Amino acid sequence: MTDRIPGFSTLAVHAGAQPDPTTGARATPIYQTTSYVFESVDHAASLFGLQTFGNIYTRIGNPTTAVLEERVAALEGGTAGLATASGHAAQILVFHCLLQPGDEFVASKKLYGGSINQFTHAFKNFGWNVVWADPDDISSFERAISPKTKAIFTESIANPGGVITDMAAVAQIAKRAGVPYIVDNTLATPYLCKPIDQGADIVVHSLTKFLGGHGNSIGGAIVDAGTFNWSRDRRYPMLCEPRPEYHGIVLHETFGNFAFAIACRVLALRDIGAALSPFNAYLILTGIETLPLRMRKHCDNTLAVAQWIVAHPKVAWVSYPGLPADRFHALAKKYCPNGAGAVFTFGLKGGYDAGVKLVSNVKLFSHLANIGDTRSLIIHPASTTHRQLTDAQKTEAGAGVDVVRLSIGIEDVEDIIADLDQGLAD
Amino acid sequence: MNHDSYSDSYIRGILNTVKTIAMVGASERANRPSYFAFKYLLERGYTMIPVNPLRTGEQILGRRIYVRLGDVPDPIDMVDIFRSSRHALPIVQEALALNPRPQVIWMQLGVRNDEAAALAEAGGVKVVMNRCPKIEYGRLSSEIAWMGVNTRTISAKKAIASGGIQRLSLNRASVSGGTTEAADAAERSERGGRRIIQARNL
Numbered sequence: 001m002t003d004r005i006p007g008f009s010t011l012a013v014h015a016g017a018q019p020d021p022t023t024g025a026r027a028t029p030i031y032q033t034t035s036y037v038f039e040s041v042d043h044a045a046s047l048f049g050l051q052t053f054g055n056i057y058t059r060i061g062n063p064t065t066a067v068l069e070e071r072v073a074a075l076e077g078g079t080a081g082l083a084t085a086s087g088h089a090a091q092i093l094v095f096h097c098l099l100q101p102g103d104e105f106v107a108s109k110k111l112y113g114g115s116i117n118q119f120t121h122a123f124k125n126f127g128w129n130v131v132w133a134d135p136d137d138i139s140s141f142e143r144a145i146s147p148k149t150k151a152i153f154t155e156s157i158a159n160p161g162g163v164i165t166d167m168a169a170v171a172q173i174a175k176r177a178g179v180p181y182i183v184d185n186t187l188a189t190p191y192l193c194k195p196i197d198q199g200a201d202i203v204v205h206s207l208t209k210f211l212g213g214h215g216n217s218i219g220g221a222i223v224d225a226g227t228f229n230w231s232r233d234r235r236y237p238m239l240c241e242p243r244p245e246y247h248g249i250v251l252h253e254t255f256g257n258f259a260f261a262i263a264c265r266v267l268a269l270r271d272i273g274a275a276l277s278p279f280n281a282y283l284i285l286t287g288i289e290t291l292p293l294r295m296r297k298h299c300d301n302t303l304a305v306a307q308w309i310v311a312h313p314k315v316a317w318v319s320y321p322g323l324p325a326d327r328f329h330a331l332a333k334k335y336c337p338n339g340a341g342a343v344f345t346f347g348l349k350g351g352y353d354a355g356v357k358l359v360s361n362v363k364l365f366s367h368l369a370n371i372g373d374t375r376s377l378i379i380h381p382a383s384t385t386h387r388q389l390t391d392a393q394k395t396e397a398g399a400g401v402d403v404v405r406l407s408i409g410i411e412d413v414e415d416i417i418a419d420l421d422q423g424l425a426d
Numbered sequence: 427m428n429h430d431s432y433s434d435s436y437i438r439g440i441l442n443t444v445k446t447i448a449m450v451g452a453s454e455r456a457n458r459p460s461y462f463a464f465k466y467l468l469e470r471g472y473t474m475i476p477v478n479p480l481r482t483g484e485q486i487l488g489r490r491i492y493v494r495l496g497d498v499p500d501p502i503d504m505v506d507i508f509r510s511s512r513h514a515l516p517i518v519q520e521a522l523a524l525n526p527r528p529q530v531i532w533m534q535l536g537v538r539n540d541e542a543a544a545l546a547e548a549g550g551v552k553v554v555m556n557r558c559p560k561i562e563y564g565r566l567s568s569e570i571a572w573m574g575v576n577t578r579t580i581s582a583k584k585a586i587a588s589g590g591i592q593r594l595s596l597n598r599a600s601v602s603g604g605t606t607e608a609a610d611a612a613e614r615s616e617r618g619g620r621r622i623i624q625a626r627n628l
Contacts, residue, residue: 003433003434003601003602004601004602005602005605006580006601006602006603006604010580011580011603011604014580014581014582014603015576015580015603015604016571016577018568018580018581018582018583018584018585018598018600019582019583019584019585020584020585021584021585021586021587021594022587024584036591036592037591038591039590039591039592043590043591046465046466046469049456050462051461051462051465051466052465052466052469052569053564053569053570053572053573053592054569054572054591054592055572055592061572061573061574063572066571066572066573066574067571069574070571070574070575070576070577073574073575073576073604074576074578074603074604075604077604077605077606077607077608078576078606078608078609079575079576079606079609080573080574080575080576081574081576082574083574196608197607197608225608225609225612226606226608226609226612227608227609227611227612228612229612229616242457246457247456247457248457249457249462253459254459254462256535256536256558256561257606257609257612257613258573258575258576261573261574261575262573265573265574
């Protein structure tokens with residue numbers, strides 16, 4: 001007999017959480033502790049040797065954070081998860097487990113500006129080399145593959161341009177190349193899109209955005225799809241070779257289809273230290289409980305705002321895949337049938353100055369460098385999030401000087417539109 | 427019996443019933459997966475018996491190693507096969523010849539032999555293939571959730587502490603939770619691939 005599978009909203013509320021074994025507390029307690037006493041020397045040895053499951057030190061694992069990890073893994077359909085201090089931390093831990101100095105990975109050039117910075121500059125110091133590909137030309141991913149390639153990285157919905165990546169096509173290229181496909185699913189969230197169903201082997205998140213959803217906590221996550229065979233060609237020594245850190249155990253043969261998540265925890269997180277605080281984990285967990293409700297409202301509001309703004313006489317163009325005329329509409333229908341997200345960009349005919357004026361004039365929209373808040377947010381990427389990029393990179397990333405980015409909140413849509421209307425007025 | 431997926435109640439029923447487990451292929455080396463599983467199940471209260479035809483030492487964690495299942499003097503409730511799939515059939519034949527006969531044949535993660543399973547089932551023995559009893563115990567008790575693993579269970583009932591520190595009981599009330607369909611599909615495809623390779627080698 002097969003077990004009944006619960007729906008997404010049920011998992012968003014329940015996955016990973018259960019009444020506390022000692023107190024019966026129903027909400028997930030905040031285990032604000034650095035460490036956990038051992039039952040005996042032998043118990044400690046078992047924990048340190050990975051021979052039993054449990055908590056040692058909050059840098060490596062925490063019971064509050066673990067609820068969040070299981071919940072994100074369950075929502076994405078992965079075998080295991082790992083929460084991190086930020087989305088950037090999630091990325092560095094993932095690549096730490098995949099790359100050796102001198103290795104390459106192929107990444108879409110339509111990415112969050114912070115990721116472009118991290119890949120271009122910070123990774124260079126580790127000898128990790130990014131090779132850029134263009135999601136508008138999927139074959140460019142294939143051409144970018146070399147014998148040194150160890151992974152392919154894209155976003156599902158790219159920030160800020162509203163570019164939808166043809167994930168199934170990229171996944172095929174990754175499969176042919178024998179490398180894992182990593183998808184940053186921050187903008188879509190698993191409510192709108194599940195990259196694992198499209199062939200992603202690893203999913204990363206900035207939990208700071210829609211998953212946490214309330215603009216109060218920085219956090220990140222890694223989800224292991226459990227789909228990649230780390231031992232096939234022995235190119236991933238963190239997974240397939242005996243680890244000197246753990247008396248010669250081989251993580252893939254010991255932990256099977258959740259070995260990558262374990263490697264990220266016991267090798268990367270343990271030694272790099274970018275752990276999430278349990279208090280942040282608690283806030284993000286509480287946010288996730290209403291993810292389906294919020295995403296529906298975010299998407300409804302965003303479509304209405306996009307439809308209004310595209311008809312505005314001062315607007316030159318709008319890039320929102322939810323609009324039928326958008327060049328990514330067909331891909332949005334395929335990958336995000338329940339909505340194209342709540343972040344989009346548009347260009348003002350008045351260029352840079354008009355953008356600055358709008359950002360200054362709005363009163364309900366908050367001018368800040370975040371997305372995925374209950375509140376509506378506005379920013380001029382060229383002068384902020386994408387400031388460090390060259391002008392060419394800015395344009396490539398969909399953040400040219402005339403571009404304004406909106407992250408639409410869950411306020412009443414009439415009030416959101418009224419604020420933009422007065423902000424655009426002469 | 428469908429051996430591609432098992433209900434939680436089937437697995438929980440087995441792990442709650444058996445008391446003595448003979449692990450065929452248990453390694454004395456502390457960094458091997460079989461040693462991990464052996465130690466964990468021993469700590470969870472099972473009477474563990476290591477069986478290994480290639481043994482070099484006398485015991486694992488104080489438990490005497492036997493060369494063959496037939497050498498074990500005590501009744502065995504479950505035989506856990508920690509050998510590759512092609513070795514499963516003779517081990518099952520040996521297990522079925524025991525008196526009393528074990529109630530369960532369990533083949534480890536990555537081990538699947540449908541011929542051996544059919545033989546065991548014809549003999550009235552329950553079969554689990556391609557699963558790890560340590561992982562299943564950790565999943566159904568939710569201990570494994572401390573490692574961020576998707577237990578594929580949810581529950582509004584209190585988890586039951588089972589004595590000591592960071593130990594949870596298998597007798598937790600749960601229903602199924604999130605699935606791992608992509609991982610399961612990848613595993614089936616890998617297995618299919620291996621079969622093709624074996625056939626070509628023949």
